[in-house]
Amino acid sequence: MQWRHFSRIALCVLLFAHILAHVDRNMLLGFSPQIIRDIGLSNAQYGFLVGAVWVLSFGLMAMFMGTLADRYSRPRVVAVGMLVWSVCTWASGNVQDFTQMAMARFFVASGEAALVPAAVSLLADLFPARRRGTVIGVFFTGIPLGIGFSFLLAGTYGETHGWRDTFHALGVIGALLALPLAFLSEERGQPGHERGAPFGEQLRAMARTVRGTPGLLQVIAGFVLLHMVFAGFAFTQVWLVDERGLDAAAMAKRIGMLQLVFGTFGAVFGGGLGDRFAHAIRGGHAGFVAGLVVLCAPFMLAYRFAAPGSVLFYLGMCAGAFLPMAAYGPANTLIQGMVPATMRSTVAGFTMMAINVVAISLGSLAVGAGRDLLAGAGVASPFTVMMLATDVLAIASVVLFAGAARRGTVVSMPAAIRTH
Structure with missing residues (x-):
C-alpha cells in the first residue's frame, strides 16, 4: 500500500x-x-x-x-x-x-x-x-x-x-x-522524490543549504531559541514550591493539566491559523510566529511576579505552555518549504538535534548551575532570576523570526527545489 x-x-x-x-x-x-x-x-x-x-x-x-x-x-x-x-x-x-x-x-x-x-x-x-x-x-x-x-x-x-x-x-x-x-511503501521514483545522498555527503549538502539560505538559518535558530521555555519548564515545579510556597502535589496536577490542554490547543491553533492567515501577514508563517511571541511575552514575564493563584499567574502559565507548541506547525512548514525534497528529513533531524542539545540539555544545565551560583552569592529568589532569563531568551526569538519575515521567507520555494 x-x-x-x-x-x-x-x-x-x-x-x-x-x-x-x-x-x-x-x-x-x-x-x-x-x-x-x-x-x-x-x-x-x-x-x-x-x-x-x-x-x-x-x-x-x-x-x-x-x-x-x-x-x-x-x-x-x-x-x-x-x-x-x-x-x-x-x-x-x-x-x-x-x-x-x-x-x-x-x-x-x-x-x-x-x-x-x-x-x-x-x-x-x-x-x-x-x-x-x-x-x-x-x-x-x-x-x-x-x-x-x-x-x-x-x-x-x-x-x-x-x-x-x-x-x-x-x-x-x-x-x-x-x-x-x-x-x-512510498513513491520515491516520481519527480521530487529522489533519494538523498550518503551520510557524509548529505551532511555537507545540508550545511551548504543552511549557510546559503539566511532565512532558513534564522527560522531554525529562532525555533531553537524559543525552546528555552522548556529549559525553564524543567524547574517549574521546584521554583513554585521553593520560592512561591505552593504545594508540590497540587501544582504537579495543575501543571500537567495546563500543559495537556494548552499545549494541544497551541499546536492545533498555531498550525491551523498559520495556514489560514499567513498569506495576509508580512513574511507569512515567520511573521505569524513573531506575532505569537509578541502576544505571549507580557504574560510570560508577568507570571514570574504575579501572586500565586491569580488570574495573571495562570495566564502566564498557560502562555508558556501554548507558545512553543503553537510554533511547531508554522516553523516546520517554513523549514520544510525552504529545502530540497531530498533533504527534508535531514534538516528536520538537524533541527531536533539542535533543540535537544542546545536548548533542552545545555539550557537546563545552565538554569540549574546558574541557580546554585546565584544562591551561593546570596541573591534573593535565584530560581526566579534564572526562569526570567529563559523567558527573555525565548522571547528574543522574535528578532530572528522577524528577520526571516523581512527577508520574505515564505512557504513557496524556488522552482528548482519545489516538490508540489
Whole structure:
C-alpha cells in the first residue's frame, strides 16, 4: 500500500506513533518514586537517566536517522525505529539496576529519534503547502498528549499492575504497530522524490543549504531559541514550591493539566491559523510566529511576579505552555518549504538535534548551575532570576523570526527545489 493514496490515514498513524513515543519517553517520570526505590537509584542516577542519556542520544541520533529517511523508505525507517524503541521499552520492565536501565533508555531514545524527521518530511510530501502547518501542528499534538497520557496511565493502569507490567504492555503495543508500517511503501521514483545522498555527503549538502539560505538559518535558530521555555519548564515545579510556597502535589496536577490542554490547543491553533492567515501577514508563517511571541511575552514575564493563584499567574502559565507548541506547525512548514525534497528529513533531524542539545540539555544545565551560583552569592529568589532569563531568551526569538519575515521567507520555494 502507498501512503500518498491514504494521506489522512497516514497522519492518524503517525500521530498515534508520536503519542506512543512520548508516553514511552515520559513513563519513567510517571513512575519515578517506584523505579528509584525498586532498582536502588540515587537522585544523580535518576537525573542522568531522564536528562543526559535521553537528550544526547535522541538529539545526536535524530540527524543520522534523518539522513536514512531521506535515502531510504521513510515508513520503513519509522517502523524500524519504532520496533527498536518498543522492544527496549519492554526490556525496561525487566531491568534490575542503573546500568541496565541506562542501556534500555539509550536505545529507546535512539529508536524514537527516527520518527520526527521521517514523519515531518513525509507529511510535507503528502499534503499541499497550504495545509502543511495544520497537518504538522496536528502531528505535534503528540507531545502534550503523550505527556498527559503517560501520567494518566501511570496513575490508573500502572497503579494496579505496577511499572514493570506497564512497560511490558507499551512495548507490545508499539511492536505490533511497527510491523504493518514496514510493509507500506512510498513513491520515491516520481519527480521530487529522489533519494538523498550518503551520510557524509548529505551532511555537507545540508550545511551548504543552511549557510546559503539566511532565512532558513534564522527560522531554525529562532525555533531553537524559543525552546528555552522548556529549559525553564524543567524547574517549574521546584521554583513554585521553593520560592512561591505552593504545594508540590497540587501544582504537579495543575501543571500537567495546563500543559495537556494548552499545549494541544497551541499546536492545533498555531498550525491551523498559520495556514489560514499567513498569506495576509508580512513574511507569512515567520511573521505569524513573531506575532505569537509578541502576544505571549507580557504574560510570560508577568507570571514570574504575579501572586500565586491569580488570574495573571495562570495566564502566564498557560502562555508558556501554548507558545512553543503553537510554533511547531508554522516553523516546520517554513523549514520544510525552504529545502530540497531530498533533504527534508535531514534538516528536520538537524533541527531536533539542535533543540535537544542546545536548548533542552545545555539550557537546563545552565538554569540549574546558574541557580546554585546565584544562591551561593546570596541573591534573593535565584530560581526566579534564572526562569526570567529563559523567558527573555525565548522571547528574543522574535528578532530572528522577524528577520526571516523581512527577508520574505515564505512557504513557496524556488522552482528548482519545489516538490508540489
